[in-house]
Amino acid sequence: MSERRSIIKRLLILATLLFGVRVEAQNPMSESQVKAMFVYNFLKFVEWPVDTSAGAKDPFVVLIIGEGATADATEHFLESKTIGERPLVVRRIRWDQSLAGVRAAFVVEPDVRRLHHILDAAAAAGVLTIGEGESFTTRGGVIALLVEDRKVRFDVDTAAAQSARVRVSSKLLALTRVVRSSTDRSQR
Amino acid sequence: MKLALSVRAKLLAILMVTSGTAVLLASAATFVYESRSMRRVMSEDLNSLADVAGANSVAAMAFGDVTASKEILAALALKPGVNAAALYERDGKLFASFQRSKVSAERIPLRAPTPVVEKDRTMVVRTIKLGAEVAGFIYISSDHSEIVRRQIQSAWLFLAIMIGTMFVLYLLSLTLQKIISVPILALANTAHEVAQTKDYSLRAIGTERGDEIGALVHSVNGMIAQMQDHESRLLGHGVELEREVTARTSELVGARERAEVANQAKSEFLANMSHEIRTPMNGIMGMTGLVLQSDLTGEQRGYLEIVESSADSLLVIIDDILDFSKMEAGKLSLDPIEFGLAAKIDEIMQLMAPRAAEKKIGLTHTIGRDVPARLIGDPGRWRQIVVNLVGNAIKFTERGGVVVRVELGARDSEGDTIHVSVADTGIGIPVDKQSSIFDSFSQADASTTRRFGGTGLGLSIASQLTRLMGGRIWVKSVPRVGSVFHVEIPFQLSPVEALAIVPIAAIAHAEGFRPLRVLLAEDNAVNALLASVLLKKVGHQVTHVVTGRKALDALAMGQFDLILMDVQMPEMDGLEATAVIRQLEVSTGRHIPIVAFTAHAMAEDRKRFLAAGVDGYLTKPFSPDQLHAVIGSLRPLIDEQIAQGERPATAA
Numbered sequence: 001m002s003e004r005r006s007i008i009k010r011l012l013i014l015a016t017l018l019f020g021v022r023v024e025a026q027n028p029m030s031e032s033q034v035k036a037m038f039v040y041n042f043l044k045f046v047e048w049p050v051d052t053s054a055g056a057k058d059p060f061v062v063l064i065i066g067e068g069a070t071a072d073a074t075e076h077f078l079e080s081k082t083i084g085e086r087p088l089v090v091r092r093i094r095w096d097q098s099l100a101g102v103r104a105a106f107v108v109e110p111d112v113r114r115l116h117h118i119l120d121a122a123a124a125a126g127v128l129t130i131g132e133g134e135s136f137t138t139r140g141g142v143i144a145l146l147v148e149d150r151k152v153r154f155d156v157d158t159a160a161a162q163s164a165r166v167r168v169s170s171k172l173l174a175l176t177r178v179v180r181s182s183t184d185r186s187q188r
Numbered sequence: 189m190k191l192a193l194s195v196r197a198k199l200l201a202i203l204m205v206t207s208g209t210a211v212l213l214a215s216a217a218t219f220v221y222e223s224r225s226m227r228r229v230m231s232e233d234l235n236s237l238a239d240v241a242g243a244n245s246v247a248a249m250a251f252g253d254v255t256a257s258k259e260i261l262a263a264l265a266l267k268p269g270v271n272a273a274a275l276y277e278r279d280g281k282l283f284a285s286f287q288r289s290k291v292s293a294e295r296i297p298l299r300a301p302t303p304v305v306e307k308d309r310t311m312v313v314r315t316i317k318l319g320a321e322v323a324g325f326i327y328i329s330s331d332h333s334e335i336v337r338r339q340i341q342s343a344w345l346f347l348a349i350m351i352g353t354m355f356v357l358y359l360l361s362l363t364l365q366k367i368i369s370v371p372i373l374a375l376a377n378t379a380h381e382v383a384q385t386k387d388y389s390l391r392a393i394g395t396e397r398g399d400e401i402g403a404l405v406h407s408v409n410g411m412i413a414q415m416q417d418h419e420s421r422l423l424g425h426g427v428e429l430e431r432e433v434t435a436r437t438s439e440l441v442g443a444r445e446r447a448e449v450a451n452q453a454k455s456e457f458l459a460n461m462s463h464e465i466r467t468p469m470n471g472i473m474g475m476t477g478l479v480l481q482s483d484l485t486g487e488q489r490g491y492l493e494i495v496e497s498s499a500d501s502l503l504v505i506i507d508d509i510l511d512f513s514k515m516e517a518g519k520l521s522l523d524p525i526e527f528g529l530a531a532k533i534d535e536i537m538q539l540m541a542p543r544a545a546e547k548k549i550g551l552t553h554t555i556g557r558d559v560p561a562r563l564i565g566d567p568g569r570w571r572q573i574v575v576n577l578v579g580n581a582i583k584f585t586e587r588g589g590v591v592v593r594v595e596l597g598a599r600d601s602e603g604d605t606i607h608v609s610v611a612d613t614g615i616g617i618p619v620d621k622q623s624s625i626f627d628s629f630s631q632a633d634a635s636t637t638r639r640f641g642g643t644g645l646g647l648s649i650a651s652q653l654t655r656l657m658g659g660r661i662w663v664k665s666v667p668r669v670g671s672v673f674h675v676e677i678p679f680q681l682s683p684v685e686a687l688a689i690v691p692i693a694a695i696a697h698a699e700g701f702r703p704l705r706v707l708l709a710e711d712n713a714v715n716a717l718l719a720s721v722l723l724k725k726v727g728h729q730v731t732h733v734v735t736g737r738k739a740l741d742a743l744a745m746g747q748f749d750l751i752l753m754d755v756q757m758p759e760m761d762g763l764e765a766t767a768v769i770r771q772l773e774v775s776t777g778r779h780i781p782i783v784a785f786t787a788h789a790m791a792e793d794r795k796r797f798l799a800a801g802v803d804g805y806l807t808k809p810f811s812p813d814q815l816h817a818v819i820g821s822l823r824p825l826i827d828e829q830i831a832q833g834e835r836p837a838t839a840a
Contacts, residue, residue: 034252041250044318084319154251171247175256 032069034152035145036077039106039130042143042154043083045169046128046161048103059089061101063127065118066108070132070145074106099125107131107141115139123164137178142166146177153177196369203361204354211353215346222342226335230269231305234312234328237267242316242326245275245284249316249324254284261286269334271309275316276325283324308332371401375408388416462510463756463787463808469506470809471714473499477812478721503809504579508645511572515652522656523794527567529606530555533594536571540578547582550589558596559606564680569653574608576646577673581612588613588670597676605659608675616667625663626651650675703727704749704819704826709739709765710785711757715808719752719785722812736760740768748780749826750819755786755797763800770801780829781822785810 029037043062060083064071071092081088091102099105105127109115119140122129129141136144137157142164144155155178161168173179241260248256261273265288274285304311309331316323371394378392391412394405476496480489514520537553544551574592581590590612597607617625626647654661659677706723710716711734720730731746733739737760739753751769753762760768766782773779784797784805797805803825804818819826 038251041247041318044250045247152252169247171244175247175251175253 030073031147031152032073033077035070035132036073038145038152038154039074039104040078040081042128042130042172043088043104045172046104047167047169048128049126049165057085057087060086060103061089061091063099063102063105064090064092065094065105068108068132071106071108099127102127104128104130107136112139119160123160126165128164128166129160142168148177155179195372196365199365199369200358200361203365204357207357207361208350208354211350211357215350219339219342219346223335223339226338227305227310227332230330230332230335231310231312234270234310234330235314237264237270238312238314238326238328241273241328242275242314242324245326246316246318246323249275249277249283250318257284258286264328267330268337269330269332270328271331272327272329274327276327278322278324280325368401371397371405375401375405378412379408382412382415386419388412388419458510458513465506466503466787466808467712467715469499469503471712471718473503473809473811474718474722475714478718508649511649512645515649515656520652520656522566522569524564524566526562526564527570528562529559529565529570529594530561532567532570533574533592536574536578537592540575540582543579543582544590547585549582549585549587551578551582551592552589553592553594556593556595559594560679560681562681563606565677566657569657570677573650573653573675573677574610576650577608577610577675580646581610581614581671581673584614584671585612586614603678603680605676605678608677609672611670611672613670616669616671617663617665618667619665622663622665626661703729705729705747706731707739707742707748707751708732709734709736709751709757709762710754711735712754715754715785719815722815723752726816734758736762736765736768739765743769743780749830750822751780751782753782753784753802755784763797763802766801778829778832779825781825783818783822 062078064075075090078088078090099121105122107118107129109118119129130143131141132145134146137155140160142157142160146153154176156168156173156176158179241264245257245260257275261284264270264273271288275283277283309329311329313325313327316326375392378390382390391409392405395402476492480492533553533555541551578592593609595607597605651661654675654677657677661675663671663673665671706728708716708719708730716732720732723730731742733742735757755762762784781803784802785808786805787808804822806814806818
């Protein structure tokens with residue numbers, strides 16, 4: 001036992017040396033902040049069609065459409081982040097603006113008509129769409145963030161992803177609450 | 189064949205031990221190497237596993253999905269030996285952990301540890317990356333049960349391989365050892381067979397081999413060939429040796445034959461000498477005797493008596509020398525016949541009496557009552573011994589006398605003995621000379637010879653004759669007092685002891701009553717004259733011829749009652765003539781008595797004469813008494829033949 005204890009002690013010392021500086025991480029994050037982090041993480045598990053025009057260090061453009069706490073937190077969270085070597089560029093725009101050169105969009109749009117318009121345009125432009133609430137995916141969004149048992153979860157509509165020509169990593173799919181496909185939507 | 193089995197077993201053992209050790213070492217090395225590499229591989233495996241699991245849980249961690257993370261970690265349980273796993277956030281905070289339920293002792297570290305390999309477990313920590321960022325850490329701990337299991341498996345495998353290999357090696361060795369053992373066994377067998385059968389034509393096989401065994405076989409074959417060569421040479425030597433022995437033997441046989449021939453020649457020479465000396469002696473003694481019987485003056489008679497005694501002495505000396513020569517040549521033989529010892533002693537005493545009387549000393553003899561009247565022996569030799577001893581005693585005695593005693597001696601191993609002692613009162617013999625007194629030519633001292641004369645052979649001859657007859661002779665003497673000579677001789681009793689022979693003297697007197705027609709064949713004129721005179725004196729009628737041939741002629745022309753024939757005559761000798769006469773008589777049935785004169789006094793001569801048909805013989809020189817005695821002994825035969833001759837005459 002003493003041997004084992006000494007090993008554990010040693011491991012603890014080593015762990016302290018490695019991670020002891022980052023004490024502030026202990027503070028609990030707000031729901032918006034968690035959602036913002038999720039948005040950022042989604043970008044890492046999605047692949048886009050190869051853009052021959054874009055360089056390796058060209059800015060990675062993310063749109064934030066609409067208002068709200070999550071939108072704000074996301075904008076704030078994504079600032080000064082990178083995807084690989086590409087710097088993230090966050091733009092807050094109106095719903096009817098051009099989606100050219102955009103990779104992903106966080107959409108907050110209560111108006112269903114307008115939302116459909118945005119999602120269709122995004123699918124056509126090959127933009128990953130992320131929204132909030134179960135209905136976001138049922139209306140054509142790719143990933144929907146939601147809260148369940150005080151935990152942030154997400155749904156993925158693979159059909160929507162397919163129509164937007166983005167590929168969602170299987171690792172991400174393994175974590176989803178519900179995976180919708182085109183057949184699900186057509187049944188509806 | 190114990191040795192053979194041993195060589196085979198040794199080779200097998202060598203092969204097995206060598207290859208077995210190699211297999212064992214190889215297995216052990218492989219086992220150790222594998223054990224080590226298993227640990228390394230295990231670490232690598234765990235690293236890869238951690239990497240894969242980490243990659244799989246990167247999303248779950250990114251989205252804080254503990255449940256999903258635990259599921260991923262639980263999947264690690266599929267790998268045997270993994271007892272615990274944990275995920276740590278980027279800041280080192282434990283995110284999710286998995287622990288195999290049955291291993292409760294394993295404790296999950298609260299913080300991400302560095303990779304550690306302990307004795308019974310291996311722990312790895314890998315960084316989980318999301319893109320370029322560190323997403324967190326994964327920790328996996330595995331015990332070594334898998335390694336142990338694999339080691340046990342390997343051990344069993346190696347054991348199986350070893351057993352299999354050893355079996356195959358054994359089979360291989362069994363075949364391969366024959367390459368060495370078979371020729372060695374064959375060689376040993378050949379050597380054994382050669383040793384047993386001595387057949388050196390055998391050869392060991394296997395010389396065609398180029399290796400050391402081939403050389404060995406070649407050497408052994410060479411040795412066998414050498415032995416074969418030696419053997420054949422030895423055989424050759426043996427044959428040569430045999431041939432040499434045969435040659436030597438025949439040489440020896442030749443040498444012996446030559447020696448025998450030479451000896452024969454010597455004997456013949458002795459016989460001839462005897463004859464040549466005795467013949468003139470006969471003339472001297474005979475004629476002296478005749479002259480002494482005629483009218484002579486006292487002076488003449490005195491001289492002639494000296495001649496007669498000198499001739500007697502000379503004859504004795506000659507006889508001594510001849511006898512001695514014969515004894516030296518081993519030619520002296522005994523001629524045992526039946527005779528009367530007492531009569532013989534009396535005769536000797538009569539003979540010796542004149543000598544004693546001459547010296548004016550006494551000579552007496554006594555014969556024991558128990559001495560047998562007749563016994564078997566050689567009377568001539570008895571006579572020689574006694575004459576020598578008595579003559580010797582008389583010779584050395586100046587005063588007093590000589591006493592001869594004959595009695596029954598001690599019984600010895602050969603039977604009864606006659607003991608004769610001759611005692612004198614002479615000069616005696618010094619003690620230091622007594623032992624050599626019987627040696628040849630030995631008298632007590634040289635002055636004795638000058639003083640007393642003699643050949644010095646008398647005692648030596650007596651001694652040798654005694655020994656020849658199986659007896660012994662010795663002397664007891666005190667100087668200036670006298671000597672006693674003793675002789676003890678074994679004898680055999682005559683089967684017909686009672687039969688007494690007519691004394692020679694009596695015959696001599698009885699001989700002359702009837703005149704006979706005598707044919708005398710003698711080439712020596714002196715002897716012929718002596719015989720004629722003696723015969724004519726007693727009234728016989730003598731016809732003298734000089735050869736055997738002439739005797740036959742005379743016999744054809746006239747009638748004769750008796751033939752006296754010399755053995756040695758020119759033209760035809762006496763024996764030849766006798767043989768012819770006997771041949772002629774076969775038709776007539778008559779048998780004319782023939783007496784042979786001879787100088788051959790030896791026993792074998794007498795046998796030869798009798799075989800030739802002679803009825804009696806006289807040894808030259810003979811005395812008148814001896815001549816008359818022989819004629820007297822033949823008287824019955826002569827009378828019978830005369831009667832036979834007259835009968836047909838009257839009938840015609």
